[in-house]
Amino acid sequence: MGQFLQQIFNSISIGSIYALIALGYTMVYGIIRLINFAHASVYMLGAYIGYFAMTYFGLGFVPSILLAMLICMIVGVLIEKIAYKPLRNAARIAVLITAIGVSMFIEYGMMFLVKANVRSYPPMSGFLAKSFSVGAMTITAQQILILAVTIILMVVLQIVVKTTRTGKAMRAVSQDREAAELMGIDVNSTISFTFAIGSALAGAAGVLVGVYYNSINPLMGMLPGLKAFVAAVFGGIGLIPGAVLGGYFIGAVEVFVAGYGNSMYRDAVVFAILILVLILKPAGLLGKSGREKV
Amino acid sequence: MKKYLSVLLVLVLMTAALAGCSNAPSQPAASGDDAEEIKIGINYELSGGVATYGQANLEGIELAVEQINAAGGINGKKITLVTYDNKSDHAEATTLANRMMTQDGVLAAIGPATSGAFKATIPVAEKNQIPVVSGSATADDVTVDAQGLKEYAFRICFSDSYQGTAMADFALNTLNAKKAVIIMDSSSDYGKGLAKNFKEQFEKNGGTVVAEEAYVAKDTEFNAILTKVKGAEFDVIFIPGYYEEAGLIIKQARAQGIDAPVLGADGFDSPVLLELAGAEALNDVYFSNHYSSLDQDPLVLKFIEDFKAKYDKEPDAFNALGYDAMNFVADAVARAEKLDGTSIKDALASTENFAGVTGSFSIDENHNPVKSIVVIGLKNGVQDTISRTGE
Numbered sequence: 001m002g003q004f005l006q007q008i009f010n011s012i013s014i015g016s017i018y019a020l021i022a023l024g025y026t027m028v029y030g031i032i033r034l035i036n037f038a039h040a041s042v043y044m045l046g047a048y049i050g051y052f053a054m055t056y057f058g059l060g061f062v063p064s065i066l067l068a069m070l071i072c073m074i075v076g077v078l079i080e081k082i083a084y085k086p087l088r089n090a091a092r093i094a095v096l097i098t099a100i101g102v103s104m105f106i107e108y109g110m111m112f113l114v115k116a117n118v119r120s121y122p123p124m125s126g127f128l129a130k131s132f133s134v135g136a137m138t139i140t141a142q143q144i145l146i147l148a149v150t151i152i153l154m155v156v157l158q159i160v161v162k163t164t165r166t167g168k169a170m171r172a173v174s175q176d177r178e179a180a181e182l183m184g185i186d187v188n189s190t191i192s193f194t195f196a197i198g199s200a201l202a203g204a205a206g207v208l209v210g211v212y213y214n215s216i217n218p219l220m221g222m223l224p225g226l227k228a229f230v231a232a233v234f235g236g237i238g239l240i241p242g243a244v245l246g247g248y249f250i251g252a253v254e255v256f257v258a259g260y261g262n263s264m265y266r267d268a269v270v271f272a273i274l275i276l277v278l279i280l281k282p283a284g285l286l287g288k289s290g291r292e293k294v
Numbered sequence: 295m296k297k298y299l300s301v302l303l304v305l306v307l308m309t310a311a312l313a314g315c316s317n318a319p320s321q322p323a324a325s326g327d328d329a330e331e332i333k334i335g336i337n338y339e340l341s342g343g344v345a346t347y348g349q350a351n352l353e354g355i356e357l358a359v360e361q362i363n364a365a366g367g368i369n370g371k372k373i374t375l376v377t378y379d380n381k382s383d384h385a386e387a388t389t390l391a392n393r394m395m396t397q398d399g400v401l402a403a404i405g406p407a408t409s410g411a412f413k414a415t416i417p418v419a420e421k422n423q424i425p426v427v428s429g430s431a432t433a434d435d436v437t438v439d440a441q442g443l444k445e446y447a448f449r450i451c452f453s454d455s456y457q458g459t460a461m462a463d464f465a466l467n468t469l470n471a472k473k474a475v476i477i478m479d480s481s482s483d484y485g486k487g488l489a490k491n492f493k494e495q496f497e498k499n500g501g502t503v504v505a506e507e508a509y510v511a512k513d514t515e516f517n518a519i520l521t522k523v524k525g526a527e528f529d530v531i532f533i534p535g536y537y538e539e540a541g542l543i544i545k546q547a548r549a550q551g552i553d554a555p556v557l558g559a560d561g562f563d564s565p566v567l568l569e570l571a572g573a574e575a576l577n578d579v580y581f582s583n584h585y586s587s588l589d590q591d592p593l594v595l596k597f598i599e600d601f602k603a604k605y606d607k608e609p610d611a612f613n614a615l616g617y618d619a620m621n622f623v624a625d626a627v628a629r630a631e632k633l634d635g636t637s638i639k640d641a642l643a644s645t646e647n648f649a650g651v652t653g654s655f656s657i658d659e660n661h662n663p664v665k666s667i668v669v670i671g672l673k674n675g676v677q678d679t680i681s682r683t684g685e
Contacts, residue, residue: 003521003522003524003525006521006524006550007518007521007522010517010518010521011518013517014515014517116343117566118538118566118570119569120541120566120569120570123572131549131551133551138549138550138551140549209514213514213515213542214542214545214570214572215514215538215541215542215570217512219512220512220514223512254515254518255517255518256518258507258518258519258522259518259519259521259522260522262508263507263508263509263518263519264480264508267510
């Protein structure tokens with residue numbers, strides 16, 4: 001039983017990371033119907049910004065994560081302005097290929113700048129270095145941190161999307177861009193805003209991963225990015241609650257396959273689930289099937 | 295007049311250019327008994343993915359050459375190195391081996407550092423009858439494979455499977471362990487070979503492997519595996535893999551409160567292990583290696599002193615292996631009947647009790663060294679204890 005609870009907690013930690021990244025995928029898809037593959041690279045950038053903030057500027061965790069979120073936000077908006085906006089009326093496949101190109105550009109550009117070797121975050125001190133025993137479980141402060149930061153960010157996101165004018169604009173654009181435009185909504189700035197929020201969440205996830213796993217490299221975004229994408233599709237791409245649900249679900253699948261099955265099949269099972277979902281429920285778990293909005 | 299001058303100039307230029315073309319092949323680099331110097335080819339990964347291995351090997355080699363030449367060379371002849379960078383690329387390593395053997399006229403070649411690249415140069419060596427020596431190619435099938443012995447290939451490091459066996463002995467005899475857990479890197483031959491040999495030896499001598507888990511390179515999340523493992527009863531964890539993941543596994547294991555001794559092999563040997571795992575987690579961690587700077591052998595002490603004087607840093611295992619590889623070749627060249635590839639090959643094969651800083655060894659019939667292994671114990675992330683086992 002203790003082991004089971006521990007595995008639950010493990011899956012929540014990893015699931016939080018997937019959920020944070022998946023949110024960026026799903027929001028961007030919701031608004032411009034683009035699978036933004038560069039998103040995983042922004043997550044990697046976040047991890048590096050946090051690393052440099054902590055090691056070279058000696059900043060603490062909170063300023064580092066805020067700085068990473070801010071810079072990722074700017075990078076996300078720039079990516080959209082430079083690479084995607086000129087293609088807004090082009091074929092979808094052209095934008096998709098561009099997204100892959102941007103992703104490769106950032107990852108290998110980063111490899112050129114910071115070298116391919118693995119870097120490790122400075123050791124955490126104070127509260128973040130502690131771990132607690134609850135019954136048979138051992139919970140580290142860093143796991144609590146991941147959960148807490150994820151919950152805070154999701155609550156903030158929910159408030160922004162549901163209650164603010166910009167949030168309303170986002171929802172309107174995602175439902176029908178042309179109609180929204182006719183109603184006087186500034187579509188361009190709404191899209192920029194969506195990229196800004198998504199990228200900030202990815203940046204936060206990057207720093208959390210850096211702190212938790214203590215190991216970052218320029219290609220660290222590839223696999224988590226893919227899995228977060230699977231999570232977004234699983235929950236129903238374009239839907240914010242779907243991304244969160246999908247993130248935690250993928251986290252749980254990974255942990256329980258490794259913990260009770262065979263660790264060799266972990267990634268295979270995750271992608272098998274993607275295929276199954278696409279066959280059985282193409283719109284995702286929470287998605288409404290049958291209606292393709294154009 | 296001007297016209298004649300320009301024609302003349304063109305003619306002069308053409309002759310010069312043609313002469314340039316024909317020069318290289320018509321003058322095969324001097325080798326053999328009448329050569330004034332002994333040319334040794336260096337074919338290492340000086341850039342690219344595993345550049346640190348190649349660079350470290352080369353530092354050791356250059357130190358050895360400096361010392362040999364300062365002492366008057368080999369039978370009065372100085373050693374010159376023909377150094378090439380194979381960019382951590384197997385095809386490039388083959389091309390360079392060909393070039394140094396057919397054009398530069400080397401008598402023997404050292405490198406590359408990794409097993410795959412080294413194996414790629416062996417067919418070239420066999421064809422040209424020039425011996426190749428690696429200081430660090432540890433894969434099991436480097437010098438002997440299904441087709442038999444590679445006559446011109448030698449290495450001076452023990453094989454991966456030998457490390458697995460030695461660590462099983464260490465667990466059983468030194469740590470008195472009865473039950474082991476293996477968490478293996480299933481994406482490399484290195485990890486799989488080590489795991490297999492550890493398990494065989496451990497179970498043959500009364501131990502039980504209670505759980506076997508696997509991961510692939512670049513994984514960062516091991517909590518699920520570790521939580522599962524934590525539920526089992528065991529005395530040691532064996533992690534056949536490289537420092538990038540091993541560091542994280544150790545960190546996450548210690549954070550979960552698993553404080554059993556952790557064993558590994560030479561893949562642990564990197565300062566990055568300490569950065570990833572943190573000093574607190576690196577207690578009761580043991581790994582096999584070729585060399586330790588804690589060794590009190592006078593030969594090793596002198597090597598460390600000389601190395602520090604030249605490079606202003608502590609030598610690591612790859613520095614030591616490079617140093618030994620060069621001295622091993624020099625020793626054979628000195629004993630060879632004639633200065634040609636075949637005689638040097640015979641001399642290398644008959645090496646007995648060569649005293650190196652990575653331990654003294656003789657070459658067996660498979661062109662592998664028979665040598666002892668060093669097991670290094672870490673305390674708060676620094677090397678604290680060493681023991682030599684096996685022979």
